Amino acid sequence: MTFMQSLQAAWRRNDSLVCVGLDPEPAKFPARFAGDADAVFAFCRAIVDATADFACAFKPQIAHFAALGAEDALQRLVAYIHATHPGVPVILDAKRGDIGSTAQNYAIEAFDRYGADAVTVNPYLGRDSLQPFLDRADKGVVILCRTSNAGAGDLQDLVVNGRPLYQHVAAKVAREWNAHGNCLLVVGATWPQQLREVRAIVGDVPFLVPGVGAQGGDVEAVVTNGCTTDGTGLLVSSSRAILYASRGDDFADAARAATLALRDDINRHRRGV
Numbered sequence: 393m394t395f396m397q398s399l400q401a402a403w404r405r406n407d408s409l410v411c412v413g414l415d416p417e418p419a420k421f422p423a424r425f426a427g428d429a430d431a432v433f434a435f436c437r438a439i440v441d442a443t444a445d446f447a448c449a450f451k452p453q454i455a456h457f458a459a460l461g462a463e464d465a466l467q468r469l470v471a472y473i474h475a476t477h478p479g480v481p482v483i484l485d486a487k488r489g490d491i492g493s494t495a496q497n498y499a500i501e502a503f504d505r506y507g508a509d510a511v512t513v514n515p516y517l518g519r520d521s522l523q524p525f526l527d528r529a530d531k532g533v534v535i536l537c538r539t540s541n542a543g544a545g546d547l548q549d550l551v552v553n554g555r556p557l558y559q560h561v562a563a564k565v566a567r568e569w570n571a572h573g574n575c576l577l578v579v580g581a582t583w584p585q586q587l588r589e590v591r592a593i594v595g596d597v598p599f600l601v602p603g604v605g606a607q608g609g610d611v612e613a614v615v616t617n618g619c620t621t622d623g624t625g626l627l628v629s630s631s632r633a634i635l636y637a638s639r640g641d642d643f644a645d646a647a648r649a650a651t652l653a654l655r656d657d658i659n660r661h662r663r664g665v
């Protein structure tokens with residue numbers, strides 16, 4: 393199955409547009425993990441097991457593993473998700489982008505070393521920098537378009553040939569770079585107006601939408617402005633609000649409850665969109 397097929401199946405099977413972000417921060421782990429040499433893996437595995445049936449994807453953030461020297465835990469975690477929850481695709485959040493020869497190695501890293509089904513990439517270096525990712529027709533290529541952070545507009549809003557840069561990214565991806573139908577766009581939940589504008593440009597291209605939960609994005613506005621006409625088209629991603637919903641021994645139950653609450657909140661608004 394391709395990434396897009398697994399995503400569509402997971403949307404339906406789990407009736408969910410929630411992507412669970414895996415951003416381990418050991419300082420926020422429950423006390424029971426203190427002194428556990430494999431705490432990063434054990435914590436993330438517990439979160440994955442508690443949320444898999446309410447999620448359409450998992451999104452491990454590579455810097456949160458690499459900064460801890462925990463690349464091996466990331467590799468084992470992706471393998472664990474594939475083995476134990478095979479219907480839930482894994483998006484590696486690595487925001488890669490470089491000249492072709494280096495990009496080729498980034499693609500091998502994401503898809504072959506880590507076994508990810510999709511990866512986030514930065515389009516700033518242009519099409520050739522993404523070609524090694526785009527060529528992997530069975531994998532998802534998740535391209536930054538209008539990011540969730542406060543400074544997103546510094547460059548992404550600069551007007552070029554009469555429209556903001558992020559709209560050029562959206563149009564190029566939809567019309568030129570998506571030949572294999574394996575592209576997605578990142579549009580932050582914190583920018584509902586831009587979600588609407590990008591949706592109007594790209595048709596059914598799915599959006600990864602970070603920024604609900606800890607960053608304060610409004611779920612109703614995301615669904616209303618971002619869903620496709622069939623009421624899907626979104627991976628609404630939340631990390632800290634799920635992972636650290638409780639710092640106690642009930643952290644996995646609390647993560648499950650937070651994921652279910654987000655799923656149901658999204659679904660309330662998407663019925664009939």
Ligand SMILES: O=C(O)c1cc(=O)[nH]c(=O)n1[C@@H]1O[C@H](COP(=O)(O)O)[C@@H](O)[C@H]1O
Nearest residue numbers: 453485512539540580602606607630631632
């Ligand atoms: O590509 C991303 O995932 C991403 C894009 C973006 O525009 N904003 C954004 O917050 N992210 C990532 O999404 C996650 C958001 O985490 P929370 O704010 O805790 O839900 C982090 O891992 C970010 O690196």
